[in-house]
Amino acid sequence: MQLARVVGDVVATRKHGALRGPALLLVQPIDGAGADQGSPLAAVDAAQAGVGDRVLLVMEARAAATALRRRAAPVEAAIVGVVDHVDVVPGPPGSEA
């Protein structure tokens, strides 16, 4: 899974039937300390997240379909949790290069 921050909504009235229902949110993957990691992407929301939330993202087709409780759906990223907090210890000395 991936940590991410919800940075926007995606509105797509004309879309595949299996995508109707849950919201589509724009998310920015982040690391444990909150720094951006990779580029933003659209994810189906299966956890009622909102803009500004830190979320838990699955980024694999079957996991995303399972999150939507659908056997098959044209999805590859889904939000499966809203993060309360992340405890990260600083890396070993010399790893912050």
Added chain:
Amino acid sequence: MILARIVGTVVATRKDERLVSHKLLVAQPIDPQGADSGRQLVAIDTVDAGVGDTVLIVTGSSARMAAELHETPVDAAVVGVVDSIDLASR
């Protein structure tokens, strides 16, 4: 399978109920010498690993092959805690 160091934990009370009762660990992929190599990820724990442990992580559908995760929306799981890595000298 990838080598990684556990660098933290994630608490998310509002989540898919099939993730309840599983620890969520923040992992930093590493190379065999222990240096960071790649982006951090979150993996579900199946072997009671803790912060500071070097672990083995499977990603993708293999993550759900751990018996109790069959119908769970996960794509990364910690499946081993590494005791040591012996590298042949080149």
